[in-house]
Amino acid sequence: MKSFNLGKLIFCLLIPAIFGGISGLFNQNSVELYEKLVLPNFAPPSFVFPLVWTFLYTFMGIGFYLILQKRKHKLAVISFFVQLIANFTWPFVFFKFNLIVLGFYLHMFLLLTVIWMTFNFFKLNKFSGILQLPYIIWLSFAGYLNYYIVLLNA
Secondary structure: OOOOOHHHHHHHHHHHHHHHHHHHHHOOOHHHHHHHOOOOOOOOOOOHHHHHHHHHHHHHHHHHHHHHOOOOOHHHHHHHHHHHHHHHHHHHHHHHOOOHHHHHHHHHHHHHHHHHHHHHHHHHOHHHHHOOHHHHHHHHHHHHHHHHHHHHHO
């Protein structure tokens, strides 16, 4: 393993935070839209989402830093950016364009890309893969929520 590099760690933490921040900036009305939807009784309050995403983006960034320390990390880097782009796109589809059915399918694609990324991370650094497990768990729950939102609102 290469030596610790604080600058590189900060850079890796900033990548998902910037993607999430830009997406959030362009989808500022998502809280209002979420609260206007017919939601299932297990839907969390809107304030939960930014809290969860802060942790997930942090774990994502740390995991990304760890895999960059390894040789032959190209596929892991590709999978990281594919899932990050899908993650970035979902709020636009679901909230900005109000395409909740398409949002569900994009969410399923996102979940698959995160599983792919996690598998690639695990192959290079077990801890970086473990850090992605809460992301998979959250996306699984959010997919279930998204499915019920489609049923109740489409």
